[in-house]
Amino acid sequence: MPINYYIFLSLALFAIGIVGVLTRRNAIIIFMCIELMLNAVNLLLVAFSKMHHLQLSGSNAVAGSEGQLFVFFIMVVAAAEVSVGLAIIVMLYRNVHSVDVNFLNRLKH
Amino acid sequence: MNIVQILFWFLSVVALFGALMVISSKSPVHSVLWLIVTFFSISGHYILLNAQFLAIVNIIVYAGAIMVLFLFVIMLMNLNKETEPRKNRWLKMAGAVAGGALLLVLVAALKDSDLKQQEALVKTGNIGLIEELGKQLFSTYVVPFEISSILFLSAMVGAVVIGKKD
Numbered sequence: 001m002p003i004n005y006y007i008f009l010s011l012a013l014f015a016i017g018i019v020g021v022l023t024r025r026n027a028i029i030i031f032m033c034i035e036l037m038l039n040a041v042n043l044l045l046v047a048f049s050k051m052h053h054l055q056l057s058g059s060n061a062v063a064g065s066e067g068q069l070f071v072f073f074i075m076v077v078a079a080a081e082v083s084v085g086l087a088i089i090v091m092l093y094r095n096v097h098s099v100d101v102n103f104l105n106r107l108k109h
Numbered sequence: 110m111n112i113v114q115i116l117f118w119f120l121s122v123v124a125l126f127g128a129l130m131v132i133s134s135k136s137p138v139h140s141v142l143w144l145i146v147t148f149f150s151i152s153g154h155y156i157l158l159n160a161q162f163l164a165i166v167n168i169i170v171y172a173g174a175i176m177v178l179f180l181f182v183i184m185l186m187n188l189n190k191e192t193e194p195r196k197n198r199w200l201k202m203a204g205a206v207a208g209g210a211l212l213l214v215l216v217a218a219l220k221d222s223d224l225k226q227q228e229a230l231v232k233t234g235n236i237g238l239i240e241e242l243g244k245q246l247f248s249t250y251v252v253p254f255e256i257s258s259i260l261f262l263s264a265m266v267g268a269v270v271i272g273k274k275d
């Protein structure tokens with residue numbers, strides 16, 4: 001497949017994630033949109049790694065595998081991030097009985 | 110139009126539709142379920158690119174573990190359509206315009222790039238198999254791999270410390 005199809009698909013998924021972060025007020029949905037953006041980047045990294053492999057596979061048999069390992073490490077970091085982030089949201093709900101991010105504006109005072 | 114192209118367009122449409130439903134559905138539980146649909150279609154893209162290891166890890170870690178965690182938290186807080194906070198219409202419109210403008214700028218910047226002649230290798234190529242990635246992971250990338258285990262340990266301790274009642 002031509003690489004620009006993958007670029008535009010990832011861009012569309014990333015932009016949908018950004019629109020979700022900007023338009024929703026539920027903290028959990030905002031968090032899910034961040035996961036969506038991470039996945040869009042992962043898809044683009046895998047597509048680029050296969051592009052790189054097609055170009056350089058003559059000289060180096062494992063060319064492009066770095067991209068897929070990078071995706072693996074992004075997934076590892078995302079899993080750790082989700083566990084801590086959801087713990088923070090649960091703590092927030094326990095204190096203010098809401099997951100509305102507009103209640104968090106006391107941080108600016 | 111061969112089978113790869115048909116599968117590519119089908120999975121792309123499913124992914125984009127699922128992503129749009131994530132941000133537009135009123136109930137958080139429906140958002141989680143649509144996000145799982147999106148993750149499955151992205152896993153389908155990985156299989157199409159012959160990145161089998163990442164496809165399985167994506168299903169197990171994202172659709173299996175992370176989304177179940179989200180679902181648990183949503184059901185623990187008893188969130189539903191009635192408790193969902195609303196933004197006013199102008200703020201929603203401003204957010205959509207801002208995201209659409211970003212998409213427009215990026216598409217316009219990349220539309221005429223010289224990447225157009227490049228191809229991504231589909232269906233073949235063995236760099237995405239567990240054998241090759243495992244060899245790389247335990248030789249060249251063994252230090253980041255071990256450090257990520259420390260990251261997981263600290264994340265676990267952090268989640269317990271934040272979440273416990275004081």
